[in-house]
Amino acid sequence: MNRTNKGMILLAALLLAVLIGYPVCIILIRSFTLNGGFTLENYKEVFSDVRNYEALLHSLWVSVCATVLSTVIGCGAAYFTTRTDMPFKKSIHRLFLFNFFIPPFIIAMAWQQILGPVGVVNRWYQEITGSTEKLVTIYGQNGIIFVFTLSGSVMVYMVMKSNFEKIQSSLEEAAVITGASSFQIFKDIVMPVLKPSVYSAMILVFVSNISNYGVPSVLGFHVSYYTLTTRIHQVLEDFSMTNNMEVAASLSAVLVIITVLTLTAKDRMLKGKEFTLITGKSEKAALNELGVWRKWAGILWVVYGIFVTVCPILSILATSLTKAYGLPFSVKNMSLKNFATVFQMPLFQRAMGNSLFLAFTAAFLAVGIGFVVAYLCVMAKTRFSRPLEFVITMPGAIPGTVMAIAIILAWLRPVPVFGFSFYNTIWIILIAYVANYTTQAFRTISGSMYQINRSLEEAAVISGASLAKVMTTIVIPLIRESVGTAWFLIFIPCLRELTLSIFLWSSGNETLATAIFTLQEAGNYTAACALSIVIIGLIALMNMAMGKIFHMEETMG
Amino acid sequence: MAYIELKGLKKKFGEKEVIRGLDLEIEKGEFVSLLGPSGCGKTTILRMVAGFVDPTEGEIIIGGNTVYSSEKNIYVKTGKRNLGMVFQSYAVWPHMNVFDNVAYPLKIQKLPKEEQKRKTMEILKQVGLEGREKDFPWSLSGGQQQRVALARGLVMEPAVLLLDEPLSNLDVQLRQKMKEELMEIQQRTKVTVLYVTHDQGEALQMSDKIVVLNKGNAEQIGTPEEIYHHPKTIFTADFVGKMNFLKNGNKTFGIRPEYISIGKEKKDRAYGISGRLERYIFEGNRNSYLFSTEEGELTVETPIPVSLLKGEQAYLNWDQQVEFER
Numbered sequence: 010m011n012r013t014n015k016g017m018i019l020l021a022a023l024l025l026a027v028l029i030g031y032p033v034c035i036i037l038i039r040s041f042t043l044n045g046g047f048t049l050e051n052y053k054e055v056f057s058d059v060r061n062y063e064a065l066l067h068s069l070w071v072s073v074c075a076t077v078l079s080t081v082i083g084c085g086a087a088y089f090t091t092r093t094d095m096p097f098k099k100s101i102h103r104l105f106l107f108n109f110f111i112p113p114f115i116i117a118m119a120w121q122q123i124l125g126p127v128g129v130v131n132r133w134y135q136e137i138t139g140s141t142e143k144l145v146t147i148y149g150q151n152g153i154i155f156v157f158t159l160s161g162s163v164m165v166y167m168v169m170k171s172n173f174e175k176i177q178s179s180l181e182e183a184a185v186i187t188g189a190s191s192f193q194i195f196k197d198i199v200m201p202v203l204k205p206s207v208y209s210a211m212i213l214v215f216v217s218n219i220s221n222y223g224v225p226s227v228l229g230f231h232v233s234y235y236t237l238t239t240r241i242h243q244v245l246e247d248f249s250m251t252n253n254m255e256v257a258a259s260l261s262a263v264l265v266i267i268t269v270l271t272l273t274a275k276d277r278m279l280k281g282k283e284f285t286l287i288t289g290k291s292e293k294a295a296l297n298e299l300g301v302w303r304k305w306a307g308i309l310w311v312v313y314g315i316f317v318t319v320c321p322i323l324s325i326l327a328t329s330l331t332k333a334y335g336l337p338f339s340v341k342n343m344s345l346k347n348f349a350t351v352f353q354m355p356l357f358q359r360a361m362g363n364s365l366f367l368a369f370t371a372a373f374l375a376v377g378i379g380f381v382v383a384y385l386c387v388m389a390k391t392r393f394s395r396p397l398e399f400v401i402t403m404p405g406a407i408p409g410t411v412m413a414i415a416i417i418l419a420w421l422r423p424v425p426v427f428g429f430s431f432y433n434t435i436w437i438i439l440i441a442y443v444a445n446y447t448t449q450a451f452r453t454i455s456g457s458m459y460q461i462n463r464s465l466e467e468a469a470v471i472s473g474a475s476l477a478k479v480m481t482t483i484v485i486p487l488i489r490e491s492v493g494t495a496w497f498l499i500f501i502p503c504l505r506e507l508t509l510s511i512f513l514w515s516s517g518n519e520t521l522a523t524a525i526f527t528l529q530e531a532g533n534y535t536a537a538c539a540l541s542i543v544i545i546g547l548i549a550l551m552n553m554a555m556g557k558i559f560h561m562e563e564t565m566g
Numbered sequence: 567m568a569y570i571e572l573k574g575l576k577k578k579f580g581e582k583e584v585i586r587g588l589d590l591e592i593e594k595g596e597f598v599s600l601l602g603p604s605g606c607g608k609t610t611i612l613r614m615v616a617g618f619v620d621p622t623e624g625e626i627i628i629g630g631n632t633v634y635s636s637e638k639n640i641y642v643k644t645g646k647r648n649l650g651m652v653f654q655s656y657a658v659w660p661h662m663n664v665f666d667n668v669a670y671p672l673k674i675q676k677l678p679k680e681e682q683k684r685k686t687m688e689i690l691k692q693v694g695l696e697g698r699e700k701d702f703p704w705s706l707s708g709g710q711q712q713r714v715a716l717a718r719g720l721v722m723e724p725a726v727l728l729l730d731e732p733l734s735n736l737d738v739q740l741r742q743k744m745k746e747e748l749m750e751i752q753q754r755t756k757v758t759v760l761y762v763t764h765d766q767g768e769a770l771q772m773s774d775k776i777v778v779l780n781k782g783n784a785e786q787i788g789t790p791e792e793i794y795h796h797p798k799t800i801f802t803a804d805f806v807g808k809m810n811f812l813k814n815g816n817k818t819f820g821i822r823p824e825y826i827s828i829g830k831e832k833k834d835r836a837y838g839i840s841g842r843l844e845r846y847i848f849e850g851n852r853n854s855y856l857f858s859t860e861e862g863e864l865t866v867e868t869p870i871p872v873s874l875l876k877g878e879q880a881y882l883n884w885d886q887q888v889e890f891e892r
Contacts, residue, residue, distance in 0.1 A: 399637060471645070486661045
């Protein structure tokens, strides 16, 4: 067996080295270099320039605040929908689920239109009171925390819901026997049992917040409120600095250190804990009766669900249908002209074509690489498996912004053999997508490969089947569902990808998300919103297609 | 030259030596069992024959062809060794029906379609799966899946059929039935079998030859009768069947419980000792008595019960015993 795999190992190692290893190394090297020599100067600048360390503090502050808030809300939602006799559970779940179809930066845009300086709320307030003051402002710290909290609470809800459902009912019944009240059981049994999963959900949300580029960019830029990700972008574009690349690399390194430390802390904390208390199979536990509060609890969570999902969509939809931005929303002012305008824009046509091409190709390539590496790590274990797995899972801890900087640093100069630079072409975006999303493909596919008994493969080898034959007749048919799922799980986020694209796009090589951004920055809100609706529709459609194809009841985008 | 030969086979995993030099010869049509406790290296040997694991040292010859030699640097790929294999987990492919599972080896060898069909149907008949060829594995019982795996292993008429604890996942009744079926099929097809098991009963009942393995060493190679009645080491004596051990000076003697008869006085037999009844257990088809003697404890098994009360003295006689050097 080992003999036939040599070529595969070499190919996988080479691909991963070029795609992930090299860019990540180069970002570290560049952060320690200035004028060709080793230096700590770049890091000194990170911690001495007030704009840099302020961005770091902003990042930590908004991420921590939003994480705490969304954990409270998300756990509450999960508890009520799984462990009580509250009504409307299905609708609430659907509302939360649909939130996944809306990219966070579009949610930020939506709230900007509701709570912004000329947003609905402030206009109504001014009309009613006659005041010229603003009631609320979405820009800056609080707005970012607000939007992060909404999206984060949905993430926590999703994680915790499945964990609440997995708790063995006998654990609780053992407490019921002793005469414990339902509150005592919740406090003494349910919460301690779920503690590891709560931590793990919190870290997931924290890392997602601190890595996010779209939200602080939409809501922070106008008031010069920068987080690490947006500051990195600002530094990169600041050509007055001589060492802007190097400082961006150092800032990126700092960001990666934060995410890696958090994720390592999580692994440490969870080691051996998560699986001991929660088992896969169990019968349904008895639901807590809420009594007179039953209906009110249901209404409260439906309202929150509407707040999280329906409000942003309605806001975007309303703007996309109004003739001109700022006009009050009424039937008289409604038209589909914005959509017509968008569809006719060459920018839209290019972006649509590019995004479809990129998402399609990136999903194929990432799934291909993910499949090969998963095979080498799970099924054909060799001593190279661990290093390969380490490298392919690295992007999981690297924020998109950092990945983008790494890719720029790695591919800016012309490629030796080809003699031209990928920079400013669509190919650098493709490379970035593939590098960033192979982790996802690897995780999905390796997960299903663990389910395959090794002997299923060996039985074919005994029959004389070649490696290619084993792959095509045994391995791939056995995991075709997860390969398909992996493809969709990359295709869909690539379609709306913003963080990588915003650093790498160039004129002619726009993507859907960067097009929305460009339109929005140019003040063309109606067109930006029309395009957002198109993206949301597209994503919802793709998710439904995936669900149909793989007979999955609920899927996450 | 024997049909299958393993010469000086050694395997190290890192620093750990799991097979410490095994020599084994198997004749054509023989049923050979590799018997030993878990961790003795029996599965590793099977996997080295299959080519899934490379030996560190040694030579493997199958049907006159050297398929592995560390010295001559020969390595024949698994698929070219002409083997069939039945796995512990059956490894019946869930995405193929019974026919496709069994016909797979023929398809890989690119036999004509009619030939594939003829051979597959024939072997399915042999294992008693006629009419089930369109069924998918999930609709089959454990025993039926086992038969699919067996048919797939046999369909190519392999030089050797490798069986890796194939019965361990079946319940007791089905296991006995499959044991008999397996022997019948082997005798009909005259296929050479290398069988891995930790169950001494299976090995004794089915094999022409047993290799008793312990910590990577072959303790003894012999027919079931030789292994049972003339074990060469204390390990073999203890692992295969029940054995009493009596110590006298430097020597240890092994006596099978059923060799011993219980009497009131010393009888005219080769060996004897007096003992006190400590415990009596009724086991249905036999009765088990535990005696304490000067040289150690002795268990005696007889089909006919004796009238003896706990604490009473009796004389124990036997003709046959095995002597072990310490």
